[in-house]
Every structure is written in C-alpha cells, then in structure tokens.
Amino acid sequence: MPVEEEAPPRWPSRVTVCEVGPRDGLQNEKAVLTLEQKVELIDRISAAGAKIIEVGSFVNPKAVPRMADTDEVARRIKRLDGVEYRVLVFNLRGLERAEAVGLRKAKLTVSASRTHSIKNAGKPPEEAVKAFADCAEYAASKGITLSGAIPTSFGCNFEGRIPIEQVLSVVASFIEIGVRELSLSDTTGMANPRQVYEYSRMVRETYPDITWNLHFHNTRGMGLANVVAGMLAGVDRFDAGFAGLGGCPFVPNAAGNIATEDLLHMCQEMGVQTDYDLDEVISIARYARDLVGHDTDSFILRAGRNSDLVGSRDEAPKN
Amino acid sequence: MPVEEEAPPRWPSRVTVCEVGPRDGLQNEKAVLTLEQKVELIDRISAAGAKIIEVGSFVNPKAVPRMADTDEVARRIKRLDGVEYRVLVFNLRGLERAEAVGLRKAKLTVSASRTHSIKNAGKPPEEAVKAFADCAEYAASKGITLSGAIPTSFGCNFEGRIPIEQVLSVVASFIEIGVRELSLSDTTGMANPRQVYEYSRMVRETYPDITWNLHFHNTRGMGLANVVAGMLAGVDRFDAGFAGLGGCPFVPNAAGNIATEDLLHMCQEMGVQTDYDLDEVISIARYARDLVGHDTDSFILRAGRNSDLVGSRDEAPKN
Numbered sequence: 001m002p003v004e005e006e007a008p009p010r011w012p013s014r015v016t017v018c019e020v021g022p023r024d025g026l027q028n029e030k031a032v033l034t035l036e037q038k039v040e041l042i043d044r045i046s047a048a049g050a051k052i053i054e055v056g057s058f059v060n061p062k063a064v065p066r067m068a069d070t071d072e073v074a075r076r077i078k079r080l081d082g083v084e085y086r087v088l089v090f091n092l093r094g095l096e097r098a099e100a101v102g103l104r105k106a107k108l109t110v111s112a113s114r115t116h117s118i119k120n121a122g123k124p125p126e127e128a129v130k131a132f133a134d135c136a137e138y139a140a141s142k143g144i145t146l147s148g149a150i151p152t153s154f155g156c157n158f159e160g161r162i163p164i165e166q167v168l169s170v171v172a173s174f175i176e177i178g179v180r181e182l183s184l185s186d187t188t189g190m191a192n193p194r195q196v197y198e199y200s201r202m203v204r205e206t207y208p209d210i211t212w213n214l215h216f217h218n219t220r221g222m223g224l225a226n227v228v229a230g231m232l233a234g235v236d237r238f239d240a241g242f243a244g245l246g247g248c249p250f251v252p253n254a255a256g257n258i259a260t261e262d263l264l265h266m267c268q269e270m271g272v273q274t275d276y277d278l279d280e281v282i283s284i285a286r287y288a289r290d291l292v293g294h295d296t297d298s299f300i301l302r303a304g305r306n307s308d309l310v311g312s313r314d315e316a317p318k319n
Numbered sequence: 320m321p322v323e324e325e326a327p328p329r330w331p332s333r334v335t336v337c338e339v340g341p342r343d344g345l346q347n348e349k350a351v352l353t354l355e356q357k358v359e360l361i362d363r364i365s366a367a368g369a370k371i372i373e374v375g376s377f378v379n380p381k382a383v384p385r386m387a388d389t390d391e392v393a394r395r396i397k398r399l400d401g402v403e404y405r406v407l408v409f410n411l412r413g414l415e416r417a418e419a420v421g422l423r424k425a426k427l428t429v430s431a432s433r434t435h436s437i438k439n440a441g442k443p444p445e446e447a448v449k450a451f452a453d454c455a456e457y458a459a460s461k462g463i464t465l466s467g468a469i470p471t472s473f474g475c476n477f478e479g480r481i482p483i484e485q486v487l488s489v490v491a492s493f494i495e496i497g498v499r500e501l502s503l504s505d506t507t508g509m510a511n512p513r514q515v516y517e518y519s520r521m522v523r524e525t526y527p528d529i530t531w532n533l534h535f536h537n538t539r540g541m542g543l544a545n546v547v548a549g550m551l552a553g554v555d556r557f558d559a560g561f562a563g564l565g566g567c568p569f570v571p572n573a574a575g576n577i578a579t580e581d582l583l584h585m586c587q588e589m590g591v592q593t594d595y596d597l598d599e600v601i602s603i604a605r606y607a608r609d610l611v612g613h614d615t616d617s618f619i620l621r622a623g624r625n626s627d628l629v630g631s632r633d634e635a636p637k638n
Contacts, residue, residue, distance in 0.1 A: 009328070009551065155629075160626075190588075190625045190628065192589045193543075197328060198327075201327070221542070221543055222543055224512075225544040225547045251628065253621060255621070270511045303570045303573040306479070309476045309507060
C-alpha cells in the first residue's frame with residue numbers, strides 16, 4: 001500500500017480528566033460506602049490532581065439510594081481552589097440543594113434518543129431540555145455553572161445508532177437555555193472511534209465556543225480507543241472513574257466507566273499532560289476496589305504501569 | 320478551543336485480521352486441548368472467514384509443551400483456498416517440519432530489544448536475524464513465504480521504551496535476508512497509540528514495499544486504541560486471538576491478545592470490512608473459553624454486540 005502524504009495527527013499537549021467515580025462509579029454498587037469513605041475518596045482524588053469531580057447526585061433516594069447522602073458529602077469534603085465539585089441534578093429542587101451546600105457546578109442530563117428520553121423523562125429530548133429553563137435561570141442568578149450531559153449520543157438500546165442530526169438538535173436546545181459546557185455520553189458503550197471522531201468534529205465545528213466533554217464506558221473494549229478518537233477531533237475533556245467502577249445499566253457484569261488510572265497511564269505514555277499524580281490515583285483506585293469488595297475493570301490495577309514492569313522479571317517474552 | 324482546519328483521518332475500507340489464538344492464545348494455557356479440539360477451532364475459524372491463521376509453533380516441546388502436536392494439527396486441518404496457515408519456527412529444523420506437513424508460510428521471531436534478544440536468543444537482534452539466513456534460503460527454494468515478527472518493538476521489560484532507530488535496524492536486517500512481511504509486536508502491552516502511530520508511519524515510509532502487520536496485547540487496556548492508531552497510520556493487518564486468550568508473559572492474570580471478536584466488532588461498527596462472520600467468531604470464542612475453562616478478557620463475550628443490546632431491555636440508562 002502506498003504511503004499517503006498527509007499531516008500527522010495533532011495530539012493534545014494536555015487534557016482534563018473529570019473524575020466521575022464518586023457518582024457514576026458508586027451509584028450502582030451493591031456495597032454501601034459510609035459518608036466518611038466517600039469524603040475520603042473525594043478528598044484524596046482532589047489532592048491527587050483532579051480539577052473536576054462529580055461528587056454525587058440529587059436524585060430521588062428511592063431510585064438511587066447510594067446517592068442519598070450527597071448533601072452531607074458536599075458539606076464535608078475539602079474545597080480546594082481551582083477544583084470544580086459538580087453534582088448531578090434533575091430539577092430546580094436539586095439545584096437549590098446544590099446551592100444550599102455551596103456547590104458551584106451542576107450537571108443536567110437529557111438523552112439524545114427520543115425513545116429513551118420519553119421513557120426516562122416523560123418527554124422528547126428537546127422538551128426535556130426546555131423544562132430545565134428554570135434551572136438555567138436559577139443557576140445564572142446564583143452564579144452556578146451548569147453543564148449538560150447527553151447520554152445515548154452515540155447509541156441507544158432502544159433506537160440503535162443515534163444520527164448526528166438528533167444529537168445536534170439536543171445540543172441546540174441546551175445552548176438555547178444558556179448551557180455552555182456539554183458532554184456527549186456513551187453510557188451503553190456503543191460508540192466506536194470513527195463515530196466519536198465524526199460526532200466530535202461536527203459538534204465542535206458547529207459550536208466552537210462550547211466546552212466539549214466526552215464520557216465513555218468500556219463496555220465493549222473501545223473506551224480508550226474512543227478517547228484517542230476524541231483527542232484527534234480536538235476534544236480535551238474526558239470523564240473517567242477510579243477503578244473503572246460503574247457497569248452498564250443494561251448488561252449485567254459489563255465493564256463500567258473507563259478507569260481513571262488507565263486513562264491517565266495512557267496519557268502519560270503518550271506525553272499528554274493531565275496534572276494528576278498517577279501513583280496516588282492508583283492507590284485511590286485500589287482503595288475504592290477494596291471498599292466495593294470485588295475485582296473491577298481496571299487494567300492498571302491488574303497489570304501495573306509500564307514503568308512497574310521494566311526490570312521487574314528475569315524472563316523473556318516469546319512474541 | 321478553535322477548531323483546526325485539517326483533513327479528516329482516512330479510515331481503511333478493509334483490514335485483514337490474523338487469527339493467532341491457536342498459537343499465542345493456547346500456548347500458555349493450563350488446559351491441555353486435544354488434537355481434535357485444536358483442529359476443530361482452526362477449521363471453524365477458517366470457515367468463519369480468517370485469511371491468515373497461526374496454527375502452532377515448532378518449538379522445543381519441553382519449553383512449550385502445548386505446541387508439541389503442531390505437526391499433527393497441521394496435517395489434519397482442512398486447507399481452504401486463499402487461507403494462509405502460518406507456523407512459528409525457530410530454526411531450519413522447524414522450517415523443514417513446516418515443509419514436511421505442507422505449510423506454505425512460517426514466521427520468524429527476533430526481539431527489537433538488545434537485552435531481550437541476548438537473553439532469549441543468545442545474540443543481539445541483528446545477529447539473530449542473520450542466523451536465519453539459512454531459513455530464508457530454504458524457504459525461497461521451497462516457495463515458502465516467511466514473515467518476521469519483532470516483539471518488544473514498542474517496549475521491553477528490561478529496556479523500557481525501544482527507540483524507533485533500534486526497530487528500524489532489526490527491520491533492515493530482516494529485509495536483508497529477504498523477508499517481505501513484518502510485524503511490530505507488543506507482547507508486553509507497553510505500546511501507546513501515539514507511539515504506534517509514529518512507529519507505523521516511520522516503518523511504512525522507510526519501507527513502503529513491505530507488508531506491515533501489528534500485534535497488540537491488551538495488557539494495559541490500550542489494545543484497540545493501538546489498532547485505531549495503526550489504522551490511521553495506514554496499516555491494514557492486525558493480529559488477534561479468539562476469546563482474548565494469551566496473557567502477558569510477565570504479569571500473572573494480565574489480559575492477553577486483543578480478542579478477535581472485540582476487534583471484528585469494532586471494525587463492523589466503524590464500517591471497516593473484515594470478511595469474517597462475526598456471529599460464528601463469537602460462537603468459536605465462547606467454545607474456546609469453555610475449553611480452557613475460565614473467563615477470558617473478551618468484552619464481546621461479556622457484553623454482547625451493540626446489535627444484541629438494541630431493544631433487549633425495557634429500561635433506561637441514567638447517564
């Protein structure tokens with residue numbers, strides 16, 4: 001095959017890794033962590049270099065009992081300068097709770113899939129976003145920053161692949177109510193690298209002034225490949241969760257969020273700065289794994305870093 | 320961040336996936352497969368669309384007892400037109416055994432790492448390649464195609480990262496003795512996507528007439544990301560092993576070869592042709608997993624394909 005003349009890819013010099021483990025990682029775990037354990041995890045991850053941490057969710061405690069103590073978690077955590085402590089909210093009441101505990105950042109969620117949005121929120125995605133107009137107004141009046149997450153941006157368990165036009169329609173709705181930071185989310189692990197590249201380029205080209213984030217689960221092994229595709233499309237914010245907790249809501253025992261330590265290790269090997277102390281993140285991930293009491297989908301916890309291997313054994317591989 | 324003007328990546332329309340499970344996957348398994356089971360796996364994978372299959376290894380049976388029946392495996396498998404049945408050989412005697420059982424393709428292995436090559440083969444890599452000159456001569460006289468695999472092309476457990484200059488030196492040695500098909504191999508799972516892109520471009524630009532192959536293990540979760548990087552650098556041949564068997568020779572319980580079914584699923588989702596019947600490959604992988612008697616690092620065996628999920632559950636994900 002002839003070698004094409006083409007410009008090499010532009011790797012980012014730096015990316016922001018948002019830690020979602022305290023929320024997306026823990027919300028579906030069987031283990032019940034104590035308030036102190038949650039606070040310890042969050043305080044350790046902020047000290048290790050996280051700049052954005054999703055600390056919990058103001059959701060109906062009957063629906064998600066693991067998040068019932070989010071107010072108290074938010075009250076107790078150390079607030080480091082320059083770190084955004086973000087909480088998931090579903091209505092104005094949730095946003096008021098965020099404000100009451102001094103959180104300055106909240107995330108709204110509206111699915112890109114029409115079917116999924118109707119089943120989940122009782123209305124199509126564009127209307128679900130419009131229903132958040134009161135939140136946007138409240139946030140603006142209180143100086144709270146809102147971000148918008150758009151799950152099923154790539155694929156939906158009801159509709160299959162979601163067309164980019166549908167994603168752009170939900171994006172436009174979010175921008176309409178004043179949200180300036182958006183995440184294309186792949187909770188079901190259906191995104192592939194080509195699609196991630198194409199969708200990321202399209203949203204960035206259409207809305208270059210929006211801060212774009214990508215959220216991948218490693219359900220089908222493509223998590224880090226999708227990050228690479230996102231990097232090449234110019235996105236520089238990625239969610240990840242310590243120890244790779246989180247699972248897939250539709251597949252029992254499936255892999256969860258891409259593991260923070262796996263993503264940071266890849267970035268380090270690629271020469272992409274992240275501001276994290278990887279040793280400490282690995283230690284936190286190991287602690288989180290011990291707390292939930294089962295093995296998790298973290299490659300680095302299993303295999304160690306590249307640098308752990310070098311010189312470690314007096315043997316030779318055979319191919 | 321401004322959106323750069325740049326050409327979109329060129330995804331390949333088609334890639335060749337080489338099945339290495341019968342050799343790299345099974346050679347370190349505790350389970351002893353019968354001759355019949357090995358033949359069945361190989362015959363099923365060729366019928367499922369594999370165009371290159373590594374059927375075994377002519378190695379000292381004391382060193383790798385699982386490969387002791389490779390002659391008999393090679394005699395019994397069905398030979399489909401257009402399928403290359405490849406065997407790993409370590410010397411002229413091994414190549415003569417390949418010829419005796421009618422195999423038309425053999426693979427030589429020389430590590431890129433000087434330390435590793437000296438420990439493994441008793442000589443530096445360039446000399447180890449030269450020592451295969453008798454094999455190259457014999458292969459040419461018998462019409463057998465040789466390929467060369469270069470493990471530790473990206474990283475070595477003794478030397479850490481291997482400079483591209485060192486890889487190119489080993490490549491040049493292989494070309495010198497007449498080998499026209501080469502594989503950069505990452506058995507230790509230390510390669511990262513940026514390095515894979517850079518090394519792949521460099522070898523392709525330096526030697527555009529060589530057929531290039533990449534071999535990744537998923538030890539640190541970067542397996543499919545590295546494939547994507549290789550694709551973007553213009554490589555269109557990738558090794559993979561059914562069920563993701565294989566492990567890492569230095570890390571107990573580490574993930575092995577990228578799973579054939581995971582790679583094929585990603586390709587299918589990306590619109591990259593592979594000529595495989597994915598349903599049948601998943602069935603083969605499940606069978607291989609049952610034969611070895613333990614869970615394996617296959618995401619698709621755990622989570623199913625994207626298409627399995629759609630419409631499968633009457634629930635909605637929460638982000």
